[in-house]
Amino acid sequence: MKTLSRRHFLQLSGMGAAGVALAACAVPVPATDGMAAMEPVHLQANIAFTQADYGLQYQTIEKWRDLFEDTHEGITVELAFVDWSEHHNKMLVLAAANELPDFIEVQASRSLLWIIEGVFLDIDGYAAADPGFDMDDFFEGVMGYYRWDGKTFALPYDHGPINLGFNKTLFEERGIATPTDDWTFDDLRAAAVAFAQEEDTWGFSGMPRSWLLEPSYLTPWGASLFNEDETECTIDSEEAIAALQWWVDLRFVDEAIPNSAQSEVLATAGGDFVSGKVAMTTVAPWTAPTWNALADFEWDVAAWPAGPVTRSTAGLGSGYGITKDTEHPEAAWEWLAWMTSAEGLAFVWAASGASTPPRKSVFDVYFSAPGIAPNSQAFLDAMDNYMQIGRPVSPYGAEFTAIRNREMDLINNGLKPVAEAVADMKNDGDPILAKNRELYGS
Amino acid sequence: MTNRERREALEFYLGISPWLIGLVCFTGGPILASLAISFTQWRLLSPPKWLGIQNYIDMFQDEGTRVSLGNTLFYTGLSVPLGLVTSLFVALLLNQRARGSTLFRTLFYLPTITSGVAMALLWLWLLNPEFGLINLALGLIGIKGPAWLQDPDWAKPALVLMSLWTIGTSMVIFLAGLQGMPQHLYDAAKIDGANQLREFWHVTVPMLTPTIFFVMVTSIIASFQTFTNVYVMTEGGPGWSTLMYGLYLYNNAFEYLRMGFASAMAWGLFLVILALTILQLLGARRWVYYEGGIRGRI
CATH class of the missing domain: 3.40.190.10 (Periplasmic binding protein-like II)
Structure with missing residues (x-):
C-alpha cells in the first residue's frame, strides 16, 4: 500500500x-x-x-x-x-x-x-x-x-x-431488572413472561429464522442445523427440537412473543420494537441509527443470552x-x-x-x-468471543433455505409440531445438501 | 410493383423496423437463448454444462414445481372467473348514463395503475387478521374473519380477493364492448317484449362473447404469471401455501442459481399456457359469437 x-x-x-x-x-x-x-x-x-x-x-x-x-x-x-x-x-x-x-x-x-x-x-x-x-x-x-x-x-x-436489545424505559417502569451480559435464556423467559402479564405489551419479539437460526437459536442448546460441511441436515436432533420448542412455547404458551399479525401492526420503519410495546428483541449494530432516530424511549444492548449448553450468536x-x-x-x-x-x-x-x-x-x-x-x-465482546457464522453458506445451501423457510414458517406460526417439521426439513433438505458432496469431493 | 408502391413498402418497413429489431434482438434472442439454457446446468457464476432433457425430467419430480403449479392453478381457477364476473358487473353499472359515472370509471381504474408493491403493502394491512379492515367488516356482521395470509388454508383465497382490486383493465375492455352494442338489437328485443334480464341474457351476453373470450384468455395468461404480490407479501409462505409458479421460477434462477432448471420451468409454463389457450380457442367455437362471421369459425 x-x-x-x-x-x-x-x-x-x-x-x-x-x-x-x-x-x-x-x-x-x-x-x-x-x-x-x-x-x-x-x-x-x-x-x-x-x-x-x-x-x-x-x-x-x-x-x-x-x-x-x-x-x-x-x-x-x-x-x-x-x-x-x-x-x-x-x-x-x-x-x-x-x-x-x-x-x-x-x-x-x-x-x-x-x-x-x-x-x-x-x-x-x-x-x-x-x-x-x-x-x-x-x-x-x-x-x-x-x-x-x-x-x-x-x-x-x-x-x-446479533445481541439482545431492550427497552430500558419499559424495564424501569415495570421495576424489572434489566438484562445483563451474563443472562441466560431462563432469565430472558422470566422477564418476557413478566412483561406479557400486561395487555398490549410483549416480552420479546422475534422467532428462530433465517441466518440467525443456527448460531443464535440452536447452538446455545448444543444443536446444529447441518453437519460440518453442510452435506446433511442435523436439525432433527433432540437438542434442536428442545431449542425450537422453547421458542414456540414462549410465543404460544406464555404469549410473550407477538404473532405475525400483531408484529405487523406494531411494525414501523424500525421494526416492532420501536413501538415501545416490546421489551426485548434482537439487535445488530446497524440497527442503532434507526432506533436512535425513531424510538422515543431509552434502549440498550446486552449480550445474547447463554443457552443450556453455551453462549453463541450470529x-x-x-x-x-x-x-x-x-x-x-x-x-x-x-x-x-x-x-x-x-x-x-x-x-x-x-x-x-x-x-x-x-x-x-x-x-x-x-x-x-x-x-x-x-x-x-x-x-465487540460477541465478535471476540462467541459470534458464529450463520449458515448455510455452501453452494447448495440457498436451495435448502426454501425447505428451511417453509418448515420454520409452519413452526413459528404454530401450524406444525416441531418434531414433525424438523423431520420434514431433513427429509426434503438432505437430497439437496448431498449435492455439496460433489463440490467438496467427499 | 410500381415505384410508388416500392417506396411505400420501404417506408413501411423503415417505420416498423425499430419494433422489429427490438423484437428480434431483445425478445426473440433471449427466448431462443432460454430454450438452449433449459438443456444445461448453469449456475451463472461458472460456465453452463450440457444436461440434455434432465431439467425437464427433474421438473416432473420436483416438489416445488408440483406445489407451485398446483397453487397457481388454484389461484387462476378462482381469480379468473371471479374477476370476469366482477369486472363485467362493474362495467354494466358504469355503462349507465348516470351522473358521476366518469368519476367512478376513473376510480375503478385507478388501482390498475398503482404500483404493485404499494398495493401489496396496502393489502397486507387490509388483510391483517387482528386489525385489518376486512376482518373488521366481517366482525360487524358477526363473522370471525380468518387469519388470511398467516393461515395456509386462507392465504390463496386472500390473494384471490386481492386480485379483484385490479379489475380495472378488464372493466375498461368490457365497457368498450358494451358501448359498441348496436342499439337496434335492444330495440328489436323490446318490441318482442323482452325485459331487462332477457335483454342482458339474449342480446348483451352473446354480443359480448368475443370480449369475454379475449379478457378470459389474457386474464389466464396474466394469472399464471402472478409474481409481485407473493414476492412482496408472503414470499411463498406460510409453508409454501402461496408459492406461485413465477416466484418459484425466479427463486430457482436467482436465489438457488439453477438457471437451466428455471429456463425449463419457463418453457413448461409456456407449454401449459399454450395448451390452455388452444383448448380455449377450440372451446370458443361453441360459445363465441362474431357478428358478421360464420358460426364456428373464429
Whole structure:
C-alpha cells in the first residue's frame, strides 16, 4: 500500500461531514510498502449501498477513492454504486456475461458460494507480500466467511453480531431488572413472561429464522442445523427440537412473543420494537441509527443470552473481493488493501457509526462514533468471543433455505409440531445438501 | 410493383423496423437463448454444462414445481372467473348514463395503475387478521374473519380477493364492448317484449362473447404469471401455501442459481399456457359469437 500524506488526508477529511471527518482525522495514515511504479491502470469497482441504512455513505467512499488516486499514481478507480437490494442479481448477470468488474462487493452469506464457484482471486500471496497490510487484525470469526480450502479470497469491510436489545424505559417502569451480559435464556423467559402479564405489551419479539437460526437459536442448546460441511441436515436432533420448542412455547404458551399479525401492526420503519410495546428483541449494530432516530424511549444492548449448553450468536456483514479474471490484479490488490485497511474501515465505516468494523484495531474509532448503540462493547465482546457464522453458506445451501423457510414458517406460526417439521426439513433438505458432496469431493 | 408502391413498402418497413429489431434482438434472442439454457446446468457464476432433457425430467419430480403449479392453478381457477364476473358487473353499472359515472370509471381504474408493491403493502394491512379492515367488516356482521395470509388454508383465497382490486383493465375492455352494442338489437328485443334480464341474457351476453373470450384468455395468461404480490407479501409462505409458479421460477434462477432448471420451468409454463389457450380457442367455437362471421369459425 502506498503512502498517504497527512496533508492529503486532512484536506480530504475536511471535505467530509463534520462528524465523519473529525473521527477520521484521529486515524493514523496507512503504512507504506513502497509499491513499485505501474503502468496507468483503470479499475472498475462495484459497490452496493443502502441509502436507508447508511445515508450518504457512498460520498465517503468516493472521498476515500479520491485519496487513493492521489496517492497511487497511475491507478484510477471507477466506482459503480448499486442499490443493495439489486446488487446480488446484478452481479450474477455480470458474471453470466463475463463482464464482472475488477473489484466487487459480496455479502458474507453468499461469499463462500461465490468463492467456491471460482469468482474471486486468491489474495493470500498479495497480502503476504504487503507488509503494510495486517491480516491478523481481522476477527477470526469473521474470516470464516471469506476463506476456503485454507486460502483467503475476499476481505470484510463490515460485520455485526446479533445481541439482545431492550427497552430500558419499559424495564424501569415495570421495576424489572434489566438484562445483563451474563443472562441466560431462563432469565430472558422470566422477564418476557413478566412483561406479557400486561395487555398490549410483549416480552420479546422475534422467532428462530433465517441466518440467525443456527448460531443464535440452536447452538446455545448444543444443536446444529447441518453437519460440518453442510452435506446433511442435523436439525432433527433432540437438542434442536428442545431449542425450537422453547421458542414456540414462549410465543404460544406464555404469549410473550407477538404473532405475525400483531408484529405487523406494531411494525414501523424500525421494526416492532420501536413501538415501545416490546421489551426485548434482537439487535445488530446497524440497527442503532434507526432506533436512535425513531424510538422515543431509552434502549440498550446486552449480550445474547447463554443457552443450556453455551453462549453463541450470529454475525453477518459484507466484504470485497478481486475477480479472478481481472487484468490488473496488483492494482486491484492495492485498492482492496486500501478499502479494507484499518484506516479505510475507520474512515468509511466506523467513524460514521454505520457498522461495527471487522478489524479489532478499528473498534476504538467505532466507539467514538456518533449514534452507535449504548452498550456497543457487547458487540465487540460477541465478535471476540462467541459470534458464529450463520449458515448455510455452501453452494447448495440457498436451495435448502426454501425447505428451511417453509418448515420454520409452519413452526413459528404454530401450524406444525416441531418434531414433525424438523423431520420434514431433513427429509426434503438432505437430497439437496448431498449435492455439496460433489463440490467438496467427499 | 410500381415505384410508388416500392417506396411505400420501404417506408413501411423503415417505420416498423425499430419494433422489429427490438423484437428480434431483445425478445426473440433471449427466448431462443432460454430454450438452449433449459438443456444445461448453469449456475451463472461458472460456465453452463450440457444436461440434455434432465431439467425437464427433474421438473416432473420436483416438489416445488408440483406445489407451485398446483397453487397457481388454484389461484387462476378462482381469480379468473371471479374477476370476469366482477369486472363485467362493474362495467354494466358504469355503462349507465348516470351522473358521476366518469368519476367512478376513473376510480375503478385507478388501482390498475398503482404500483404493485404499494398495493401489496396496502393489502397486507387490509388483510391483517387482528386489525385489518376486512376482518373488521366481517366482525360487524358477526363473522370471525380468518387469519388470511398467516393461515395456509386462507392465504390463496386472500390473494384471490386481492386480485379483484385490479379489475380495472378488464372493466375498461368490457365497457368498450358494451358501448359498441348496436342499439337496434335492444330495440328489436323490446318490441318482442323482452325485459331487462332477457335483454342482458339474449342480446348483451352473446354480443359480448368475443370480449369475454379475449379478457378470459389474457386474464389466464396474466394469472399464471402472478409474481409481485407473493414476492412482496408472503414470499411463498406460510409453508409454501402461496408459492406461485413465477416466484418459484425466479427463486430457482436467482436465489438457488439453477438457471437451466428455471429456463425449463419457463418453457413448461409456456407449454401449459399454450395448451390452455388452444383448448380455449377450440372451446370458443361453441360459445363465441362474431357478428358478421360464420358460426364456428373464429
